[in-house]
């Protein structure tokens with residue numbers, strides 16, 4: 681999950697303004713350059729609501745792929761549920777008599793039972809199976825916008841105590857905190873508003 685905070689959005693803008701003022705560093709020249717006007721437009725877009733205030737997060741999803749190559753042709757099925765994919769695999773390999781023989785009394789094989797029996801049957805060479813049945817997965821990453829409307833806002837507060845201690849903490853408000861060194865109550869000298877997923881409470 682990546683949340684773009686105000687400070688981070690500000691940093692991106694500052695970087696773009698520097699780029700606009702002093703040109704591209706050598707090592708970035710090769711990937712093409714935006715004109716000063718393009719950078720203006722980009723800064724404007726980043727300043728706009730769509731970019732700066734919307735938390736973005738990544739969601740990883742495993743997609744299971746069951747591929748079979750038999751004399752009936754090649755089939756490929758996708759599953760997002762691991763158990764369902766495994767059940768499909770088990771059902772498929774159990775259509776072979778040699779696999780059922782390997783499993784013997786085991787009529788409710790787990791995926792690894794079925795997989796083992798399948799490999800035994802295929803590699804023993806006596807079953808004559810030339811088909812292939814494979815279950816594999818791929819991990820896909822989705823970039824999503826988090827729902828923002830009702831999300832609470834958190835503040836990353838920065839504190840500095842007279843004793844020299846400096847720290848930051850995240851709270852549901854710009855509230856005071858106690859110095860971890862000397863226990864003095866300190867007001868934040870700066871706060872960074874961050875949109876969050878989940879909830880925060882003020883102590």
Ligand SMILES: [Zn+2]
Nearest residue numbers: 841843859862
């Ligand atoms: Zn202190």
